Every structure is written in C-alpha cells, then in structure tokens.
Amino acid sequence: MSIVFSNPLSVPVLGFCAYSGTGKTTLLKQLIPELNRRGVRLAVIKHAHHNFDVDIPGKDSYEMRKAGAKQMLVASHVRWALMTEDAVENDPKLDHLLRQIETDTIDIVLVEGFKKLSLPKIELHRAAHGKPLIYTHDDDIVAIACCDDTQTPPELTRLDLNNVSQIADFVIEYQKNWQPAPAQLPINVPAQVDSQNNQQALSVSQGITYVLDQVTASTKTTMCQLDDLANRVLATDLISPVNVPQQTNSAMDGYAFAYASTSHATLNVVGEVLAGHGYDKTLQAGEAVRIMTGAPVPAGADTIQPRELTTEENNQLTLTDVDAIKAGQHVRLAGEDIAKDAVALQAGTRMGAAEVGLMASLGLSQAQVVKRPTIAVFSTGDEVSQPGEALQSNCIYDSNRYTIKTMAKKLGCEVIDLGIIEDDEASLMQALDSASQQADIVISSGGVSVGNADYIKTALAKLGAINFWRINMRPGRPLAVGKINDALFFGLPGNPVAVMVSFLQFVQPALRKLAGETHWQPTFLPAVTDETLRSREGRTEFLRGVYHIGNDGKLHVKSTGAQGSGMLNSMVQGNCLIVIGEQPKSVVSGDTVFIQPFADVL
Numbered sequence: 001m002s003i004v005f006s007n008p009l010s011v012p013v014l015g016f017c018a019y020s021g022t023g024k025t026t027l028l029k030q031l032i033p034e035l036n037r038r039g040v041r042l043a044v045i046k047h048a049h050h051n052f053d054v055d056i057p058g059k060d061s062y063e064m065r066k067a068g069a070k071q072m073l074v075a076s077h078v079r080w081a082l083m084t085e086d087a088v089e090n091d092p093k094l095d096h097l098l099r100q101i102e103t104d105t106i107d108i109v110l111v112e113g114f115k116k117l118s119l120p121k122i123e124l125h126r127a128a129h130g131k132p133l134i135y136t137h138d139d140d141i142v143a144i145a146c147c148d149d150t151q152t153p154p155e156l157t158r159l160d161l162n163n164v165s166q167i168a169d170f171v172i173e174y175q176k177n178w179q180p181a182p183a184q185l186p187i188n189v190p191a192q193v194d195s196q197n198n199q200q201a202l203s204v205s206q207g208i209t210y211v212l213d214q215v216t217a218s219t220k221t222t223m224c225q226l227d228d229l230a231n232r233v234l235a236t237d238l239i240s241p242v243n244v245p246q247q248t249n250s251a252m253d254g255y256a257f258a259y260a261s262t263s264h265a266t267l268n269v270v271g272e273v274l275a276g277h278g279y280d281k282t283l284q285a286g287e288a289v290r291i292m293t294g295a296p297v298p299a300g301a302d303t304i305q306p307r308e309l310t311t312e313e314n315n316q317l318t319l320t321d322v323d324a325i326k327a328g329q330h331v332r333l334a335g336e337d338i339a340k341d342a343v344a345l346q347a348g349t350r351m352g353a354a355e356v357g358l359m360a361s362l363g364l365s366q367a368q369v370v371k372r373p374t375i376a377v378f379s380t381g382d383e384v385s386q387p388g389e390a391l392q393s394n395c396i397y398d399s400n401r402y403t404i405k406t407m408a409k410k411l412g413c414e415v416i417d418l419g420i421i422e423d424d425e426a427s428l429m430q431a432l433d434s435a436s437q438q439a440d441i442v443i444s445s446g447g448v449s450v451g452n453a454d455y456i457k458t459a460l461a462k463l464g465a466i467n468f469w470r471i472n473m474r475p476g477r478p479l480a481v482g483k484i485n486d487a488l489f490f491g492l493p494g495n496p497v498a499v500m501v502s503f504l505q506f507v508q509p510a511l512r513k514l515a516g517e518t519h520w521q522p523t524f525l526p527a528v529t530d531e532t533l534r535s536r537e538g539r540t541e542f543l544r545g546v547y548h549i550g551n552d553g554k555l556h557v558k559s560t561g562a563q564g565s566g567m568l569n570s571m572v573q574g575n576c577l578i579v580i581g582e583q584p585k586s587v588v589s590g591d592t593v594f595i596q597p598f599a600d601v602l
C-alpha cells in the first residue's frame with residue numbers, strides 16, 4: 001500500500017523504481033546528461049539504505065561534524081554541501097528533504113528510491129530478471145520502461161528501457177504538463193448542500209454554502225456621486241467613455257523620433273512638446289522633438305530616448321548607445337491602460353480608493369450602486385446590561401451588539417439597533433416582527449445553545465423557519481439561521497469571540513452577496529506557526545493570532561495566548577485568525593498553517 005505523499009515544491013517530482021539489478025543507476029547516469037543536453041535543470045534525490053557518509057575522515061568538515069556539529073556546511077566557489085546529522089528510526093521524510101532543494105535553479109526533481117510513497121514514478125522492468133511488475137500494486141506508476149518481451153497495460157505509457165532519448169522525451173513532456181496541486185484551503189465552500197435539517201452538524205464550508213443559498217443579491221439600486229462611493233458596490237458595469245491614456249504619450253523626459261531615424265548619425269531637433277500641449281506637424285525622417293513625460297507623441301514618431309542617453313548641440317541630437325534602442329520604447333499607447341468602450345469596473349465591484357480613483361480618471365462623476373443592506377441587531381439575556389448604566393451583580397455589559405454593529409458598518413450596512421430585548425415571548429415576537437419588516441437581515445446573539453430560557457426559540461418558531469445548527473468549529477459551535485418573514489435571521493452564539501468569528505465566517509459572506517458583491521472570497525495566507533497549536537480532527541479551529549514577517553522573510557504566526565471564547569481581548573491583541581481545517585490531527589511549531597487577516601473588517 002502506498003504511503004501518502006504530497007509534493008511541497010513548485011516543480012515536479014518524478015520517481016524511478018525497480019527491483020535491484022534492473023539498472024536504475026545506470027539508466028539515470030545516461031538520462032541525466034541527456035536531459036542536461038536538452039536544457040533541463042535537474043535535482044536528484046537518492047535514498048541510501050546504509051549509514052552512508054560523503055565526507056572523509058581527517059578533513060576539517062568531517063572532524064567538526066564528529067565533534068558534534070549537527071549541521072555542517074562546507075563550501076567552495078564550485079560547490080557546497082550541507083551535511084545534517086538527523087538519525088531517524090524509519091525512512092527519512094521525502095517532503096522534508098525536498099524542501100531543502102533550491103527550486104529556483106531547477107526544473108524537475110528525479111527521485112531514486114522511496115518506492116513506497118505515492119509519488120509519480122517510472123517503473124523500470126527487465127523481464128529476464130523474473131521479478132513481478134510493480135504497477136500491479138502501485139497506482140502511481142505513470143510509465144513502464146521495459147524490453148520487447150514485456151506485456152504492459154494500455155493505460156500506461158510504454159518506454160524502451162534501452163532508449164534513453166525516448167525516456168528523456170517522456171520526462172520533458174511530464175515536466176512541461178505538470179501542474180502543482182491546488183492549495184488545500186482549510187475552508188472549501190462546496191457549490192451545494194444536499195438538504196437542510198434541523199439540529200444537523202455541519203462543516204464550516206457547508207454552513208457557508210447553506211447561508212449563501214438563502215441570500216439573493218439585492219436588486220434595489222441608487223445613483224451615487226463620486227465622493228460617496230467608498231465601500232459601495234457597483235450595480236452595473238462601468239464602461240469607459242474614453243481611452244486611458246487619451247493620447248499616445250511619452251513615459252520619459254527626452255526626445256521623440258521615428259525608430260527608422262536611428263540610422264542617421266545625428267537628428268535634427270525641430271521643436272519641443274510639453275505635457276498638455278501638442279506638436280501639430282508630422283516628424284520627417286531624421287527629425288526629433290524634445291518631449292516631456294506625459295506629452296503627446298507627435299505623428300511620425302514612435303520611439304523615445306531618455307534625455308540622459310543623448311547629447312544635443314545646436315539642435316543636433318546624438319543618441320547614445322544606438323544599438324540598445326528598441327522600436328516603440330518609452331511610449332505609452334492611447335488606450336493601453338483602458339480602451340474606450342471597454343468594461344473599466346465590473347458590476348459587483350466593491351469600491352475602494354483605487355476603484356474610485358480609476359472612475360475619476362475616466363471623467364465619470366457618478367455610478368449606479370446597489371442599495372446598502374440593512375441589518376437589525378439585538379441582544380438577549382437577563383444578565384446582559386447596557387454600557388453606561390450601573391452593572392448589577394451577576395451581570396455583564398452587552399459587547400456583542402457593538403461588535404456586530406461595527407463589523408456591519410465596516411461592510412457598508414445601515415444598522416437598526418433594537419437594544420437588549422427582555423426575555424419575554426410577547427416583547428420578543430413584537431420586536432422581531434417589526435425588525436424583519438425594516439431590515440434585510442436580523443441578527444441576535446446568545447440563546448442559541450441548549451440550556452437557555454428558550455423564549456427566543458419559541459418566538460422564532462412562531463414567526464418563521466429557523467434551523468439550529470452545530471457547526472464543527474471552535475469557537476462558534478451553535479448557530480441559528482433562518483427566515484423571519486422575508487428577512488434572513490442569524491442567531492449568533494453568545495460568547496463574545498464566538499460572535500465575531502461566526503459573523504466573519506457566515507454573516508459576512510451573506511452581507512456581501514446581498515450587497516451585490518460578486519467575486520469576494522475570504523483571504524487565506526500561508527504562515528509558519530512559531531508554536532504548536534491546538535487542533536482536533538473533524539473540527540475547524542479559529543485561533544486568534546498575531547502574524548508578522550520573520551527574519552527569513554516569510555509570514556510567521558503565533559497565537560495570542562489563552563483562547564477562551566469569552567476573551568474579547570484576544571481579538572484586540574490579534575490581527576488574524578489562524579484557521580486549522582478539519583484534517584490535520586496536530587500542528588507543530590514550524591508547520592505551515594493558513595491565516596485569515598481580519599484588519600479589513602474589524
């Protein structure tokens with residue numbers, strides 16, 4: 001049975017496997033120069049079964065290693081070698097070894113040995129040796145190199161073991177066609193969820209899909225002026241009424257001329273063009289004009305030489321290093337950024353500074369945008385008190401309503417604050433009914449777990465259809481989602497961190513879809529964890545983390561410490577969620593994890 005292997009590199013890895021005596025090394029010794037000859041840059045990894053050594057007793061490097069250096073790097077101007085003392089009981093880990101390779105200098109890694117790993121391999125087979133074929137019990141064989149007398153299955157490429165050139169062709173084709181496997185994100189939203197059951201346990205991905213299924217993008221639109229467009233979502237494509245840039249213009253201060261004129265010993269300087277002005281004649285062969293950055297390139301000219309690469313005396317221009325001049329250099333073509341009548345910004349785009357600026361650059365002063373979503377938010381719970389009022393014993397201040405309102409406003413929503421609603425069925429029903437008439441989405445916090453005074457559940461059941469879910473995540477396990485009249489309802493869990501995490505994962509996508517945004521995806525970045533992290537198979541963990549750029553130039557992340565789902569301070573200290581998907585059993589220091597930076601929403 002194959003042992004799971006996934007290639008951690010951005011280049012392909014191809015194994016060679018065979019019973020001993022088949023001539024693996026002999027073949028590789030011929031294949032390597034053949035591939036080199038064809039320009040393929042190779043790394044080779046070889047599994048050695050014994051206590052091998054590449055060093056020689058008496059050499060300084062050998063003695064220093066024997067003296068206890070765990071890693072010994074010896075280097076000259078020709079080669080360098082890193083020797084690492086890493087005694088492990090079983091086979092060395094191929095993915096770890098592969099990570100030591102500098103992939104920017106090679107095109108493919110050939111691996112000899114490691115035949116139990118599920119890595120793509122060419123099987124070498126010599127029938128005369130009387131050994132069985134490996135492909136019959138190894139699904140990762142991609143080709144069989146053998147001799148005439150061997151039967152091979154039609155689905156596998158057959159190669160001639162004695163034809164090195166043919167095997168090299170195969171390796172080159174393999175390398176050209178290879179695609180890295182797509183990154184396995186911790187949250188992978190499926191297109192559809194089968195059914196909607198009450199009380200079902202869902203993965204985060206299923207939960208998001210189910211929520212998105214309930215939301216239809218708003219069709220209400222309004223006209224909005226340039227100054228008010230920040231954070232609004234375009235309802236229609238913005239078509240460019242002009243070419244950007246409007247005219248073909250110079251990207252340098254220098255001289256404009258026809259490329260063909262570079263054959264002249266000197267050019268006749270016949271004028272000057274400043275930005276905002278034009279040169280209304282057509283340049284003739286052997287003529288040039290002085291030109292400033294942004295000024296229109298005159299008719300008859302197609303090439304610019306920067307001023308510092310020229311000398312001019314008595315209107316005679318000499319071009320320095322003529323052979324290095326390329327036709328069309330330093331010319332910005334009309335419409336090269338955005339062509340007239342092209343879609344400059346697509347419907348569904350959320351407008352940020354760059355988008356607003358781009359729109360202004362087209363001369364447009366207003367755009368049709370989707371109506372802002374309206375949310376109504378309230379809190380429940382006898383212990384929940386209004387900030388600003390004296391805190392009674394056994395009570396807590398209401399923080400959830402404020403985190404929810406702040407996040408929703410950041411996402412461009414209108415907010416109706418219903419305050420803290422008494423735990424009384426009649427007042428709850430009345431408040432919920434009126435909220436659902438005014439808002440697109442009604443959001444509460446607390447009261448969705450098992451042991452609460454259940455007014456909210458009965459009130460919701462009477463007014464609409466609500467599902468109470470358990471999401472396989474922490475924090476934020478309980479979640480209620482449903483409809484009150486035409487409004488979507490979210491019952492977020494009471495714990496303050498759980499509220500924020502559930503909002504980010506489930507309410508945010510719903511609000512963005514409702515607001516008309518079409519291409520939004522949560523941002524996941526890979527980061528190296530600097531500590532061992534808590535995780536449990538079958539559950540997605542959202543730990544609060546702090547990421548930074550490490551001395552190695554990579555993103556590194558550490559948790560904020562204690563991770564209680566009531567500790568709001570962990571969200572203040574953190575700048576990201578560390579998202580550990582349902583798969584890994586353990587995450588140890590040095591592993592790569594995914595983070596979701598949250599600064600843009602919080």
Ligand SMILES: Nc1nc2c(c(=O)[nH]1)N[C@H]1C(S)=C(S)[C@@H](COP(=O)(O)OP(=O)(O)OC[C@H]3O[C@@H](n4cnc5c(N)ncnc54)[C@H](O)[C@@H]3O)O[C@H]1N2
Nearest residue numbers: 379384397398399400401446447448449477493494495498
């Ligand atoms: N027997 C079980 N108990 C609990 C379970 C469970 O599965 N079985 N799940 C736990 C988890 S996980 C969570 S999360 C909470 C969620 O419970 P509720 O949504 O019903 O929330 P409450 O019990 O009302 O409150 C929980 C916690 O949050 C505080 N809270 C509530 N509202 C606010 C507010 N507006 N501002 C600040 N803090 C608030 C409340 O005081 C509680 O401390 O259930 C676990 N229990």
Ligand code: MOO
Nearest residue numbers: 475476477498565
């Ligand atoms: O899942 Mo709860 O949301 O831990 O606090």
